[in-house]
Amino acid sequence: MTNARSRAPRRGTARRRDDILREVLAGNGEITALADRFGISVSTVRRDLQELAGDGHVHRTYGGAVAGGHTAERTLDEKESGNPAQKEAIARAAAARVSDGDVILIDAGTTTGRLARALRSRSGLTVITNSTIAVRHLAEAQGLELVVLGGRVRRPNGAILGPEGDETLRRLTPDLVFLGADGLHARDGLSCPTLEQAHSKELMAERGGEVFVLADSSKLGDSPFPYHARQRRPWTLITDAEASPGQVEEFAASGECDVVTA
Known part of the structure; x- marks a missing residue:
């Protein structure tokens, strides 16, 4: 025995x-x-x-x-199937902020991936991204220049992360930055599954002229992971029309956040 x-x-x-x-x-x-x-x-x-x-x-x-004690990370397919109508509305609202000739940065995520898809037919854009979804949508787009940040592909969220990408990003100044979110807390910021991803999002926000966070209403007030990227300058939240007045007010009350509902 x-x-x-x-x-x-x-x-x-x-x-x-x-x-x-x-x-x-x-x-x-x-x-x-x-x-x-x-x-x-x-x-x-x-x-x-x-x-x-x-x-x-x-x-x-x-x-x-x-x-332990935090939510297990969902696969891309699971994320993609959640709230598709809301994500599509948010992506369209974000795309409306983009003008021909802009240099924009698109973060990893399924809502940001929908934004990339909405921009496929645009011309004169330069798109910087660390998203495998965005790369898939934009690799063959003829009217724009695509810059892919280097590093390793992190599964399951399809983010390309690493010092190579950070070093490239420090040499770029995008006009607009669009960040994805697993969860978004008014005090703590963007909830991230790793410290590396939190750092990446903060660096993206630092480099951009205008910063937008794309988060459907189910993510507002939620912190599924223990690491957070905080916004250190004014930013805009684009969410969906199902966000409650209380949720919107919580973010707007800081004075640093404009809220757009799509």
């Missing part, structure tokens, strides 16, 4: 899982990144994350894990 001692992880394994847990709690829970970080196989990382999830320390997600 197997005793409790034989079931316990070896000391080296336990130490490695503690180290992996610290990385996940810091927002660095992608399987391939963890494998590179610790010099172990992807299958070993999967086993370690499964053990940590079984102990309630983390939530397993597609491609990795997030800290």
Whole structure:
């Protein structure tokens, strides 16, 4: 019969899982990144994350894990199927803010992806993006210039992240920045699944002339993840007409946010 001692992880394994847990709690829970970080196989990382999830320390997600106590990240298909009419209205309202000749930045996300699709037939634009969805919609568009920020593709949200993209972004000054949102809190800002993504969104906002956050009403007041990107300058929230007066007032009350309902 197997005793409790034989079931316990070896000391080296336990130490490695503690180290992996610290990385996940810091927002660095992608399987391939963890494998590179610790010099172990992807299958070993999967086993370690499964053990940590079984102990309630983390939530397993597609491609990795997030800290326990927070919502597991949804896949792109799951996000795309949620509130499609509202997202389409928001994307159209955002597209109306774009003029021919503008240099714009489109963040990762499904609503921002709809904005990219709405701009396919426009001309004279320069579009900077870290979104695989936007790249898919705009790669063959003949009337615009497409600049893709470098890095690795983060699943499941299709964001391209990394120091290469940040370094490029510091050399660009887009006229308009359109940020996506998993959740948006009036005090804390944009809820993000990792610290890296929070930093990326803050840098995008810093580089832009005008900043827009595209978030349907279901995301207002919601913070599904423990990391946040805060707006340090005036910005505009574009949401849908189902946002309650209380939700709108909460953001408008700061004096730094204009709210547009589509």
